[in-house]
Amino acid sequence: MEHTPPPLFRTGLTPLARLMIFAMLSTVLLIADARFNYLTPLRQAVGVILYPLQRIAAAPAALGKHIADFFVTHAALRQDNQRLSSHNLELAMAAQRTAALQEENTRLRGMLGMREHLTTPSVAAEILYAARDPFSRKVMINQGQLGGIEAGRPVADHVGIIGQITRVYPWLSELTLITDKGQLVPVLNVRTGQRAVMAGTGDEGRLELRFIPLTADFQTGDQLVTSGIDGTYPPGLPVAEVTRVERDTAFLFASIACKPLAAPSAGTQVLVLGPQPAQPERPEAEPAAAPAKKKKGKS
Amino acid sequence: MAAQPMTPQELLLPVKPGFIMLTLVAALLANLLPWSGWALWLVPDFVALVVLYWCIEEPRKIGFLAAWSLGLLMDIADGSLFGQHALAYSILAYAGISLHRRVQRFSLAQQILHVIPLLLFTDFVVMLVRALAGADFPGYAYFIGSFTGAALWPVLYYLLKLPQRPRPDPDRV
Numbered sequence: 001m002e003h004t005p006p007p008l009f010r011t012g013l014t015p016l017a018r019l020m021i022f023a024m025l026s027t028v029l030l031i032a033d034a035r036f037n038y039l040t041p042l043r044q045a046v047g048v049i050l051y052p053l054q055r056i057a058a059a060p061a062a063l064g065k066h067i068a069d070f071f072v073t074h075a076a077l078r079q080d081n082q083r084l085s086s087h088n089l090e091l092a093m094a095a096q097r098t099a100a101l102q103e104e105n106t107r108l109r110g111m112l113g114m115r116e117h118l119t120t121p122s123v124a125a126e127i128l129y130a131a132r133d134p135f136s137r138k139v140m141i142n143q144g145q146l147g148g149i150e151a152g153r154p155v156a157d158h159v160g161i162i163g164q165i166t167r168v169y170p171w172l173s174e175l176t177l178i179t180d181k182g183q184l185v186p187v188l189n190v191r192t193g194q195r196a197v198m199a200g201t202g203d204e205g206r207l208e209l210r211f212i213p214l215t216a217d218f219q220t221g222d223q224l225v226t227s228g229i230d231g232t233y234p235p236g237l238p239v240a241e242v243t244r245v246e247r248d249t250a251f252l253f254a255s256i257a258c259k260p261l262a263a264p265s266a267g268t269q270v271l272v273l274g275p276q277p278a279q280p281e282r283p284e285a286e287p288a289a290a291p292a293k294k295k296k297g298k299s
Numbered sequence: 300m301a302a303q304p305m306t307p308q309e310l311l312l313p314v315k316p317g318f319i320m321l322t323l324v325a326a327l328l329a330n331l332l333p334w335s336g337w338a339l340w341l342v343p344d345f346v347a348l349v350v351l352y353w354c355i356e357e358p359r360k361i362g363f364l365a366a367w368s369l370g371l372l373m374d375i376a377d378g379s380l381f382g383q384h385a386l387a388y389s390i391l392a393y394a395g396i397s398l399h400r401r402v403q404r405f406s407l408a409q410q411i412l413h414v415i416p417l418l419l420f421t422d423f424v425v426m427l428v429r430a431l432a433g434a435d436f437p438g439y440a441y442f443i444g445s446f447t448g449a450a451l452w453p454v455l456y457y458l459l460k461l462p463q464r465p466r467p468d469p470d471r472v
Contacts, residue, residue: 019363019392022363025385026367026370027386030383033381043381046375050372050375057328057332058331058333060332061333129332129334130333130335131378131379132344132376133379134339134437134438134440135429135434135437136378181434266335
């Protein structure tokens with residue numbers, strides 16, 4: 001056997017060996033994270049190290065905004081003021097009407113013996129930056145565990161629902177937008193009252209309704225609001241608008257594209273809504289034999 | 300093939316480890332800036348670029364540990380899978396360290412031709428990891444960042460070499 005002479009300088013492991021070690025470590029982390037979700041504490045620890053950098057990086061944009069705010073002209077302010085006061089008047093009218101309606105609603109609900117809708121506490125936050133991950137649609141917001149945020153809370157801006165908190169760090173949280181692939185929102189068509197499940201596509205500004213029969217009544221321009229059936233999103237908040245309906249008889253379901261109403265970007269003010277009131281317990285599952293019979297009878 | 304005259308090598312001061320740290324932190328900051336819209340596609344991964352630069356220029360002063368830890372930080376910042384950037388940067392560091400003798404001898408334009416495939420490969424590793432985790436192909440725009448990154452290579456080369464250049468000698472004619 002041939003022996004290589006001892007190295008002149010001690011260099012440690014070869015690069016290939018080091019690569020193997022670090023690749024193995026990464027793979028272990030990847031599997032632990034993707035399959036088992038073991039790494040939340042580790043993520044939080046690293047998140048704390050990263051926090052000052054994240055704040056510093058977000059600072060120039062905030063500073064720019066402050067400067068832009070400072071140079072708003074007098075005319076613009078007056079115009080704004082006028083517009084806002086007329087808008088305020090409209091809103092006041094609407095609020096009065098709403099108050100009357102709410103009263104009536106409480107009375108009716110009381111008559112029906114239904115539980116009242118709770119108004120839950122919410123936290124205001126600001127979007128710091130969009131994550132650079134092209135495979136998902138996530139943004140970071142400047143409120144975290146210490147601000148009372150929990151994973152799973154719905155988030156809205158002044159237009160409508162924008163997403164859901166998916167990870168919480170001490171001072172920041174990660175918000176997955178409804179356009180993220182795999183985000184589902186149960187919605188209700190305002191015009192017809194039909195319920196549907198809306199799914200993100202992973203593209204900015206595009207959502208789709210899934211499993212809608214060809215004959216269902218959906219039209220371009222239909223407004224969709226949350227139906228609240230999932231116990232995550234509060235019912236009645238605007239989500240999206242139908243932009244295109246295609247009915248191809250070759251497929252079982254209609255292809256319905258929607259556009260989210262809210263367009264969150266860095267600096268947008270958002271509201272992290274409170275947890276929804278607990279849903280009633282699921283009823284006991286029926287005995288297994290019953291559904292089988294039903295199926296037979298149907299076919 | 301005709302032998303090309305080798306470009307004369309500059310005599311440079313040794314690089315300070317503190318400066319390497321500083322540039323890596325600056326690259327991390329650049330990645331965390333609130334990019335949005337089309338800029339998000341166009342902007343290169345600064346951390347990958349700077350890690351590659353130091354692996355090629357000073358392979359003894361930067362190691363896998365630095366590349367790997369920066370990868371972990373990027374994973375947290377992006378909210379992506381824990382370890383995907385760590386894996387990609389480790390591979391990038393390996394490529395940089397094993398190619399450094401070769402790449403250093405080339406001119407800047409030729410170095411860019413080395414940098415493009417290396418950055419593309421890093422993107423590809425990230426894409427592969429995400430595909431295994433069930434993500435869709437994000438579109439070809441995903442690879443644009445590598446090309447803008449490579450286009451920034453000469454700028455980076457000039458800027459990061461600045462503190463190593465000896466001050467011009469006033470007595471020299």
